[in-house]
Amino acid sequence: MRISTFFYTLKQGVVNIFRNKWFSLASIATISACLFLFGLFYAVIANFQNMIKDAEEKVSLTVFFDETLSREEIEQAGEQIRQREEVSRIEFVSADQAWAEWAPKNLPEGWDEVYLENPLVGSDNYEIYLKDVSLQQEFVVWLESLPQVRDVRRSEMVATTLTGVNAIVAYVSLGIIAILLAVSVFLISNTVVIGISVRKEEIAIMKYIGATDFFVRSPFVIEGILIGLVGSGIPLAAIYVLYQKAIEYVALEFPALTGLMQFLPVEGLFHTLLPIALGLGAGIGFLGSFITVRKHLRV
Amino acid sequence: MGLAFNNKKKKKRRDGDDVIILDKVSKTYTTGVPALNEVSLKIRKGEFVFIVGDSGSGKSTLIKLLLRELTPTGGRVVVNGSDVSRLKHRQVPKFRRNLGIVFQDFRLLNDRNVYENVAFAQRVVLTPSKQIRRNVSRALAMVGLAGKYKAKTKQLSGGEQQRVALARALVNDPPILLADEPTGNLDPKNSWDIMKLLEKINTDKGTTILVVTHNREIVNAMQKRVITMKKGVVVSDEEKGGYIDED
Structure with missing residues (x-):
């Protein structure tokens, strides 16, 4: 691929976002909502597991x-x-x-x-x-x-209980995360389908002129990835602020709790959450646009 | 000049000059109705050919076969030496780069200006940026729109929009230009302007031009080869022919 073609494709991806700003906003909002839920859930699970780990260490x-x-x-x-x-x-x-x-x-x-x-x-x-x-x-x-x-x-009972609770939390979290991801992919795919349907004509023109599938697909895929990244960046920023506020609030209002449970620091939480959420956002955007644009390539 | 298997005037010709060959081509859609029935014709390099016929005569199917949007259910379609039935999906883009296409409804990208619409065809074939500027300017000059390169397509008249579509079709210098009802949405004056432009391109550049049209006056006045289709077969193929009435 020529460098100029790469930048053209990248530019078209960005231009597409603004050209169809309502669809882009809808996609970003959907990804943000799903990843916000994912992030919240992850924060709760990570803290819960941290507490279990603390308890385990005391046995x-x-x-x-x-x-x-x-x-x-x-x-x-x-x-x-x-x-x-x-x-x-x-x-x-x-x-x-x-x-x-x-x-x-x-x-x-x-x-x-x-x-x-x-x-x-x-x-x-x-x-x-x-x-x-x-x-x-x-x-x-x-x-x-x-x-x-x-x-x-x-203490056999403490060990067994902690092991059991840990396993249940792991299974439940895996289940809920899987459901959230499936819902995200479904919603994104629908949003991208609408977005691409609007541009069916443009895709057809490209194909008539002699564009390869790769050339047609690339701007849409880049658009999807960028939407995914923006869609994951927003909830990450929101969770970063809210999480810190929540820790401060609990420490201030319920000082007794801080003796019982130790919250993960926000940096520790984001060490794992940041790459996962960005990867998920980009991945959902990539998958949604890649699968959807494929349907319109047979011209 | 050109020769069809069912035509009235047959002349000696060399096969090597044929850029389009249809050999007993049939196309039947899933409904079972044949859109084309054993159509055979040859079009030589540099010819200007009209294809006329009523709705349902098979003209659009013919164009779709030439573009490899469809594949025939029988027979052979050869364009620029490529048998379209044998082309793999990944080979289609390269095949289409040798065909310019103009539609009745222009099919321009309305959110981009004139320059971008024409440059789009060059970007698709990965032409370097400097060359794009040069080629687009030349194509726009050829269709008489050099001064309007910044205009949005929606601001142009129908005739001007069709000129942009023509510039887009020609900018990659294709040896064959397919025009599907290019004057269908234009008034008589603009229709004539577009046809004269096509004739000029044919004469100056030697581009083979195939025009599907219903425009009786233009067909009769231009005195080019006319292939008439009816119910999926070629009923007439005449040099310097005219529009044949149904009655």
């Missing part, structure tokens, strides 16, 4: 060792556990440390006069945090197979 296992093991041997076993890929973090808790933390919270005053010696002797342990709580069961089996390990304590 730990406690592993106790054979009482005859020396401190050095326990630390060696701890190192062995630390090397495992599933492990996110591991903390050593000595028997003295455990008693000092537990006793004041759970025993009546004067406990230190009753218990002159630490009753938890031999309870040196490790608290283990996993990267993915759904791997807990398999990991426990491995831990229990270690000869140094005496006991493993874990």
Whole structure:
């Protein structure tokens, strides 16, 4: 393709948008509406998953060792556990440390006069945090197979619940996103059909003169992609502003909530949302115009 | 000069000069009614030919076959050496670049000016920008519209719009020009102007010109080859012929 032809095609794509400004506006509005919903939904899902991930990170296992093991041997076993890929973090808790933390919270005053010696002797342990709580069961089996390990304590219910909730959220979000995308493609295709029908005559003239399918199609496809990009840029800007306002509002009006849940920063959210939304907008515009203009090429 | 298989005057001729050959061409639409029935004719390079006939006689089908908008259901259509039935879809654009086409309703792009309409045909065939300016100016000068290149097509008279369409058809220098009822929407004066222009192009550039028309006065006055069609067959093919009345 000549450079001049490329720029001509690009220019025609832009000119087409202004020439059919009402159809272009309708297409942009449709894409914007769909991608705005998509963006909102994505923001909710991303935050929800972030909260689940936070919760998962707080779920730990406690592993106790054979009482005859020396401190050095326990630390060696701890190192062995630390090397495992599933492990996110591991903390050593000595028997003295455990008693000092537990006793004041759970025993009546004067406990230190009753218990002159630490009753938890031999309870040196490790608290283990996993990267993915759904791997807990398999990991426990491995831990229990270690000869140094005496006991493993874990919360099976929390792990199962979090894994289940995570799976449900993933399926529901995939379903809703698929529906939103299908609706977008359908609406865009309809809008582009109307836009192209108006220019059927122009396409026919091009074909009579000897234009290739590529030459005829290119300006329409470029128009579709540009409409898609503008149509995704608008909701992205709106979500950027609204999301920040929402975080500020929650922090101001419901300070108690901020302790319970941690919102994703807007930059973190847009790190993924920006390329996805722009790609979707351009992709929907490309597909809509490419498929539709094809129908009118048989002249 | 030109020779049809069903014509009255037969002359010796060389096949190599034929730019359009229809050999027992039939075209039947899905309704089952044959629009063309074993039509055979040959048109030589540089000829000026009128095709006349009533509505439904097969003239438009003939033009569509020559443009490869349709393919025949029987026989062979050869244009500029290409058998249109054998052309693949991707070969059609290149094939059409050797044909200029003018329609009754002009088919201009009304949101663009005169220059853009003519330049459009050059852009389609990927002509470099500098050459486009030169060629468009020359084509507009040829049809007498050099001074109106900036005008919007809607501001022009019917005759002027047809001239723009003619300039667009000629700017790529096609060896064949097909004109489908080019004077159908024009008053007598403009009709004559367009016909004189076509004749001039035929004489000066040697372009083969095929005009489908109902305009009796023009056909009778111009004394060119006239092919008359009726119900899908060629009923007459005459050198310096005239419009044959139905009765």
